Amino acid sequence: MANDKKVQRSLRHIRVRKRVTGTAERPRFCVSITANNIYCQVIDDEAGRTLAQTSSLSAAFKAENAKPNLAGAALLGKLAAEAAKTAGVSAVVFDRGGYKYHGRVKAIADAARENGLKF
Numbered sequence: 001m002a003n004d005k006k007v008q009r010s011l012r013h014i015r016v017r018k019r020v021t022g023t024a025e026r027p028r029f030c031v032s033i034t035a036n037n038i039y040c041q042v043i044d045d046e047a048g049r050t051l052a053q054t055s056s057l058s059a060a061f062k063a064e065n066a067k068p069n070l071a072g073a074a075l076l077g078k079l080a081a082e083a084a085k086t087a088g089v090s091a092v093v094f095d096r097g098g099y100k101y102h103g104r105v106k107a108i109a110d111a112a113r114e115n116g117l118k119f
Helices: 005-019 059-063 070-086 104-114
Strands: 028-033 038-044 049-055 093-095
Touching: 028 104, 038 070, 038 104, 049 059, 049 070, 059 070, 070 104
Parallel strands: 028 093
Antiparallel strands: 028 038, 038 049
C-alpha cells in the first residue's frame, strides 16, 4: 500500500473514473483542487468536449474578492452551476477527482445543488 498522498489520490481517482463517465444527457462535473486554485468543468466524455468551466482564476470569482478556501469553494460551486445552466446542462454526474468528499469538494457540490444542478 502506497503511503504517498499523491499516489493514494490518483488510485482513488482511477477507481472513481471506472464508474463515472459523462454523456450528452448527463455530463461529468469534474472538480480539481491544487495548492493555490480550484477548477470546475462540465465535460461530455462521449464527444470529448468541455461544455462549461470556471475556476478561482476567473474574473467573476476575483470580482467577489474570494479566496480558494471553504467560502470560496461555495461561491465557485454557484458560478459553476450558473455556467452549466448557460450551456444548457441541468443534470450532471459528480466526479470528485479522487479527493475525499468533505471540505471544499463538499462545499462545491452543495452550492451547485442549491443553484439548480441535479446530481
